[in-house]
Amino acid sequence: MWTKPVAYFFGVISSLAFITPALSAERIEFNYPPFGDFDIARSDLELFVNEGKITKDFAFYTNRTKPEQLAQLRQFLSTKFSLSPTIISQFTYSPIGEKMLQRFGELLQTQNRQNGFYALRSALILSAASPEGLTLINIVKHYSSPSIRLNLSETIETMGQLSELLQKRDIVIAKIQQLATQEAANSPAIDFAQKPDIRKSGEFNITKITLNLHDRSRDGRSKIVLERKYDVDIYLPQSISAPAPVIVISHGLAEDRHSFVYLAQHLASYGFVVAALDHPVANSQQFKQFLTGIASPPQPTELIDRPLDIKYLLDELQGLSQTDSRFKDKLNLQQVGLIGHSLGGYTALALAGGTLDFAKIRQECNPNRSLNISTFLQCRAIDLKPENYPIKDDRIKAIMVMNPLNSVVLGEKGMKTISVPVMMVAGSQDIFTPAVPEQIRPFTNLPSQDKYLAVIENATHFSVQSDVPTSETVIPVPQGLLGPDRKSVHLYMNVLGLAFFQTHLRDRPEYKSYLTPAYAQFITQPPLNLSVVNSGSGEAITQLLNQIYPTSGANK
Numbered sequence: 001m002w003t004k005p006v007a008y009f010f011g012v013i014s015s016l017a018f019i020t021p022a023l024s025a026e027r028i029e030f031n032y033p034p035f036g037d038f039d040i041a042r043s044d045l046e047l048f049v050n051e052g053k054i055t056k057d058f059a060f061y062t063n064r065t066k067p068e069q070l071a072q073l074r075q076f077l078s079t080k081f082s083l084s085p086t087i088i089s090q091f092t093y094s095p096i097g098e099k100m101l102q103r104f105g106e107l108l109q110t111q112n113r114q115n116g117f118y119a120l121r122s123a124l125i126l127s128a129a130s131p132e133g134l135t136l137i138n139i140v141k142h143y144s145s146p147s148i149r150l151n152l153s154e155t156i157e158t159m160g161q162l163s164e165l166l167q168k169r170d171i172v173i174a175k176i177q178q179l180a181t182q183e184a185a186n187s188p189a190i191d192f193a194q195k196p197d198i199r200k201s202g203e204f205n206i207t208k209i210t211l212n213l214h215d216r217s218r219d220g221r222s223k224i225v226l227e228r229k230y231d232v233d234i235y236l237p238q239s240i241s242a243p244a245p246v247i248v249i250s251h252g253l254a255e256d257r258h259s260f261v262y263l264a265q266h267l268a269s270y271g272f273v274v275a276a277l278d279h280p281v282a283n284s285q286q287f288k289q290f291l292t293g294i295a296s297p298p299q300p301t302e303l304i305d306r307p308l309d310i311k312y313l314l315d316e317l318q319g320l321s322q323t324d325s326r327f328k329d330k331l332n333l334q335q336v337g338l339i340g341h342s343l344g345g346y347t348a349l350a351l352a353g354g355t356l357d358f359a360k361i362r363q364e365c366n367p368n369r370s371l372n373i374s375t376f377l378q379c380r381a382i383d384l385k386p387e388n389y390p391i392k393d394d395r396i397k398a399i400m401v402m403n404p405l406n407s408v409v410l411g412e413k414g415m416k417t418i419s420v421p422v423m424m425v426a427g428s429q430d431i432f433t434p435a436v437p438e439q440i441r442p443f444t445n446l447p448s449q450d451k452y453l454a455v456i457e458n459a460t461h462f463s464v465q466s467d468v469p470t471s472e473t474v475i476p477v478p479q480g481l482l483g484p485d486r487k488s489v490h491l492y493m494n495v496l497g498l499a500f501f502q503t504h505l506r507d508r509p510e511y512k513s514y515l516t517p518a519y520a521q522f523i524t525q526p527p528l529n530l531s532v533v534n535s536g537s538g539e540a541i542t543q544l545l546n547q548i549y550p551t552s553g554a555n556k
Contacts, residue, residue, distance in 0.1 A: 025143035029111070030150040039147070042140055049078045049137050077136045085129035092121045096376045099368065107155045110145040119144045162371055168548050169436050173428045175544050176440070176455050180517035180531040190513055192522045198495050198514060199523065202270035204237035209326060213277075215312045228305065230280040232313060233257050235268035236330065243332040245505040246317065248310055249276040252342030252403075253298075253377070261466050263339065266494040272501060273331055277313055279306050279344075300380040303356075303409065306347045307391045310338070314395055337501045338399045341464060342433060343377070345404020350391045352399045353418045358386035360411035370408075374433045378408040396420065398450075398504040400497055402464045403430055407437040412445045421450035421504040423496060427459030429483060436545070444542045449535045450504060452515055454496055456489060457529040463489040488525040495523065496532075 027039045044058040052074065054062055062070060091097040098117075105117035126142040128134040140148075211232045237244065247267055251259045257276040264274040281302050314333060321331040340348030350356075358381075364370065365379035400423040406415065424446075426439035433439070435455065443453045456463065460483035467486060499514035513519060520532040533541070 025140060025145050025147055027147040028150055029147050030152040032152060045077065045140070046137060049074055079135060081134045083128055083134055085125050088124045088128045088134070092124060095380065099376055099379070107151050107158065109149040109151055111147045111149055113149050116145070116148065158371070165371060169428070169434065171548060172436055172440060172544060173455060173457065176453070176533060176537070176541065177457070177529070177531045179537045179540055180520065180533050183533065183537065184517040184521050187516065187518055190518060192519055195513070198498050198511075199491055201266060204239070204269050204271050206265060206268045207236045207238055209234040209236060211316070213313065213316055215309070228280040228309060230278045230309065231257065232275050232277040233264070235264045235274040235276070236326070237268050237271045237273065240271055240330060243330055244271050244273045245332050245335040245337060245501065246273045246275060246314075247337040247339060247501060247505075248313065249274065250306065250310060250338065250340040250344030250347045251276075251279065252340075252344045255341065255344075255465065259465050260339070260341070262490050263493050263497055267497060267501065270498055270502070272337075275313060275317065277309065279309050281305065300383040303346070303350075303381055303384065304389050304391065306343070307350045307393075310347065310351060311393050314393065333395055335397055335505045336393075336395045337505050338396050339402070339497065340399070340404060341402045342405060342461065345401035345433075346406055346409060348399040348401050349404060349406055349410060349415070349418060351393045351396050352420050352422070353392045354406065354410045355414045355417050356381060356384070356389065356409060357411040357414045360413065361408055364408045372407065372434055372437055373431065374405040374438060375408050378405055381409045398501060399423070400500055401425065402493070403427060403433045403439070403461050404442075405433045405438050406442055410442075415442050415445040416447055418446055419448055421448055421500070422446055423452045423454065423500045425454045425464065425493070425496070426456070427461060427463055427483070428455060428457045429459060430461045431481075432461040440541065441545060444538050444545065451535050451538070452500065453533050453537075454492065454520070455531045456492065457531070458527045459483055459489055462486075463528070464493055466490075484527050488528045491523065491525075492530050
């Protein structure tokens with residue numbers, strides 16, 4: 001039976017071209033002990049999808065299904081995903097794509113019970129190239145086996161694990177909301193309507209300056225990449241009277257320096273100098289080139305080179321502050337803040353002192369059995385030489401990480417070496433970097449007393465990004481995966497980022513009240529409800545996680 005969470009999960013995977021049909025070429029076959037073998041004809045499914053009719057044989061499986069669930073299944077089977085055969089081919093031949101297909105091939109086997117890896121890959125590409133386009137029912141038509149043999153026991157176990165994880169996630173989110181509500185009720189009342197409204201822009205006008213950087217040598221710090229060219233947008237407040245703290249923004253996979261313009265502008269309007277860079281690998285343009293067959297996929301060394309991009313940027317800004325009149329006496333490069341999203345979140349954590357845990361990486365990735373999609377990217381680290389990489393930068397005094405990935409590549413051990421203040425942001429409906437293993441559990445492992453966890457109910461992985469026309473996105477993301485209107489999330493990021501960096505870069509204690517559960521309640525806008533807790537709730541969250549998850553279960 002197709003429940004909403006299960007359909008949503010597979011919809012997410014489909015949208016990124018890891019679609020795996022739970023059907024057959026001519027028939028779907030499976031064994032259901034002790035009752036024996038069963039099958040469903042593809043023609044019955046096509047009739048159901050095209051005309052909504054249910055044959056007598058198909059009725060055997062649908063009689064106990066609610067009408068709304070059948071309607072959802074029909075729509076799901078016929079939904080067309082706008083992905084070209086070139087994009088599908090590039091992804092499914094990439095290291096991460098191959099790992100994911102191998103995993104799904106264990107569940108969806110060929111007629112002779114072999115892993116369905118090759119049949120799935122060819123079916124995906126041929127379906128995308130056909131006039132009908134990439135739909136699940138069309139993938140079934142192109143599956144290169146007379147039938148698909150569903151590994152039912154493995155599938156049921158996997159779906160059961162997924163359902164359990166989603167239920168437990170909801171329990172954890174609800175508990176954090178409860179903790180935030182209790183803390184707000186127990187705190188002295190503050191009339192935020194009488195305080196400065198930091199949701200509004202600050203007093204500074206902004207000049208944007210674009211720099212073209214060329215790091216010609218990593219001086220042995222990077223083992224493969226010898227030079228990297230990239231652009232940086234500097235948002236420079238006008239008429240500042242003293243050197244201002246610098247905040248760097250590191251984007252995620254298939255994003256770029258424009259992905260968080262709203263946040264850069266808001267911080268700069270309050271007198272921070274903001275530098276938003278294009279990482280030269282895995283940015284939106286380079287990722288587009290990869291998907292069209294021009295560029296190679298990101299290498300494991302990107303986990304090292306991304307932090308080094310920022311170290312080089314800070315070095316360059318230091319030089320410009322002495323030689324370029326536009327920056328002279330305007331940059332305080334000993335008080336640097338860092339904002340990162342997704343892979344950029346990992347980048348920020350690593351620069352703040354997080355260390356690669358190669359024992360954890362080997363344990364979780366050899367093989368990778370997780371249902372956490374981000375681990376397929378994190379497990380690329382298994383191909384890195386296990387050594388102590390010089391990533392940490394002492395100029396960075398505080399970090400804000402949105403939907404970061406870290407559970408495998410840093411793990412508990414790597415997170416415990418971060419001592420600077422951290423603002424951790426999680427979305428309850430984030431499928432790509434799930435909230436519990438990638439943000440909530442890591443939050444409890446941070447040793448700093450100056451740590452904050454912001455959980456946004458119903459927010460997805462994309463909710464924090466700037467609004468971009470669908471035609472300009474690298475990967476077409478279905479509206480359902482974007483989540484509700486993102487304007488309220490942008491507002492949350494603006495005020496949380498501003499209050500956090502004013503407090504921890506400028507030592508402005510009057511901003512700390514904006515980092516409380518009470519202020520989160522004051523500005524929250526349903527359905528994207530904001531809850532904020534701090535280090536005082538860490539022990540309660542740890543106890544809850546230990547109660548509802550088996551050992552390391554939150555990382556699955």
